[in-house]
Amino acid sequence: MKYVDEYRDAELARTLGSEITALAEPGRHYKVMEVCGGHTHTIYKHGIEDHLPESVELVHGPGCPVCVIPMGRVDDGISIARQPNVIFTCFGDMMRVPGGNGSLLDVKAEGADVRFVYSPLDALKIARNNPDKEVVFFAIGFETTAPSTALTLMRAKAEKLRNFSVMCNHVTIVPPLMALLESPDLRLDAFIGPGHVSTVIGCRPYEFIPADYGQPVVVAGFEPLDLLQSIYMIMRQLAEGRNEVENQYGRVVPWEGNLRALDILQRVFELRPYFEWRGLGFISQSALKLSQEYADFDAELRWDIPGVRVADPKACQCGEVLKGVIKPWECKVFGTACTPETPIGTCMVSSEGACAAYYNFGRFARSKERAGA
Amino acid sequence: MGTEKVDLEDEVLARIERQRKLRPRFREERVTMAHGAGGKATHTLVEGLFARAFANEALAELNDAARIEIAGARLALTTDGFVVKPLRFPGGSIGELAINGTVNDLAVSGAEPIAIAAAFIVEEGLDADVLRAETEAMAKAARAVGVSVVTGDTKVVERNKADGMYITTTGLGVRRSEFDLSGQSIRPGDVVLCSGFVGDHGMAIMLARGELDLDADITSDTAPVWEQAAALMETAGEDLRVMRDPTRGGVATVLNELALDADLGVILDEASVPVHPAVQGACEILGIDPMYVANEGKLLAVVGPERAADALVALQAAPGGEHACVVGAVAEEPQGMVLVRTGFGGTRIMDMLIGDPLPRIC
Structure with a gap:
């Protein structure tokens, strides 16, 4: 496939792999967190870890927008979906995420009109085509998807669509990173910065990471060679004793971000004082809600939602897994209360979360480790 | 890493393995679309409900077609429901799919397709030309592999109850492989x-x-x-x-x-x-x-x-x-x-x- 195959060349990957190995200091173990769920996906899909030396470990971060939605928010969404006359729309992968008592898929099976869409504009189209129904869009995602929700809301306002509203769960990337970095038991050496988020916010917001915490950040693209190259850039920084924000994804990410998108976000959203993250707890100023100007389209105001708060079970140690303090199998609820069928924390919700992957394939990883030893 | 930790990891993995090997049970409160998708949920439904309830030797293999033997004749029997939406699509249509799907379940079981039974669940108001076209598509597909549609059933349901039409087929074949493919x-x-x-x-x-x-x-x-x-x-x-x-x-x-x-x-x-x-x-x-x-x-x-x-x-x-x-x-x-x-x-x-x-x- 043109424009894709170029970034998936196995020969180049082997070369990069050996250059990364050459940069690794003997006896030192490196932990690099890829923040973004999209990166985690690429790492699994292409088997990138097979090109890395054993001393370079990738830690899968909190950047899967579906997995970080707390159970209470899912339950709130479900309560709207159950209202008569409502068409509830969301992205497909949100449908399976369990709340405190079932998922949107279950509510659909009960008879609620829940539909998955590929874009918030599709939800708007459904609203236009069904004027006697209330159409609600369950918005999720980081700064990557927030502009498209914002644009949809601007259109809805311009068209004076009365039957469309948004339940906003958009989150921002910097606060959870800060929360991770603030924890005293963090064991990371560097970050692979999220490429898609950075097309919107640019690279500048990460400058505090090298400046205040002395760790390199390399913003990376989503093809396997992008990731290997970004790991190489990180290893070079570490070898040379540099701590900087570097941009590997220059073909898409401008250093200053997308100013128009940022402007739209400013107009349509405002920061919530705090927001709960599945497995990570409350993080201040880490999420968006609709601004005053768009309050008419705010599903949380239009509907009387219970505002459920389902506490993550105390035993859930997603935070520690994310920080690299413990391995999935060291968590108290791993494999007993928390399984892929009944996930508790964010690391088990996504099939690519550290815990789900370990649950499914840990036996294989272990035998590979033994064979290598 | 200390031995104690290593042992714990093995223990956790062993526990997961034991859980995984348990025969699945169908515990859901409601059926969701995932139960029809052919993946994990379908397995849970088939093995946890149907296979338990109908328990018998032929079914236990859970193959594309069941292997049965009658008076020395080595036969294969399969059945399949077709609910594709839309009815016509580039490259084919529901009628053609119904024959080929059934033929293929028999074929991969090593059986030469001999006869097919077809049940039609048709929606009130369906354009008769659609039904004619699908019947013709089935006839043509059946002729192409030398299989006969030998019996059937017809039901009509109210408007908006069947997305035009559903077809259910049952196929009978004679196993040509002397070996049990498994x-x-x-x-x-x-x-x-x-x-x-x-x-x-x-x-x-x-x-x-x-x-x-x-x-x-x-x-x-x-x-x-x-x-x-x-x-x-x-x-x-x-x-x-x-x-x-x-x-x-x-x-x-x-x-x-x-x-x-x-x-x-x-x-x-x-x-x-x-x-x-x-x-x-x-x-x-x-x-x-x-x-x-x-x-x-x-x-x-x-x-x-x-x-x-x-x-x-x-x-x-x-x-x-x-x-x-x-x-x-x-x-x-x-x-x-x-x-x-x-x-x-x-x-x-x-x-x-x-x-x-x-x-x-x-």
């Missing part, structure tokens, strides 16, 4: 063959629904695979271990079933699996792996190493098998799993389908 017979060193391009049917349906602003020249691969199956049986003889048609859940699901049945590893060489560029492109955009996308005219076969090369030549010479190739092998490890060698030079485990990217494809 997933449990695969051995390390066996070779996995794939009869051609994968992912066409599922993607053709997805685009035909017009819900995505995506245009691509993709047509369904609906076709009978009986001649391919016959060629393999003739050439490979007892070295032909098993054949499967990768419909719902795609190649990934079939290979996972084989790995689990035999408690062996299946190694898939991703780059060698033929995928049309248009299908690859559409999958890339939609974030779907073509290995999970349904096929309606392909077969996967596992053949012992001695006759694998001959089997491949025979498969390529059979109609529809022109693009057949070796896509993988059976190995001791990883037990019960499918290991993919990626085009990028890495590896990953390919799990069974969870959830449903695309309902109502057949």
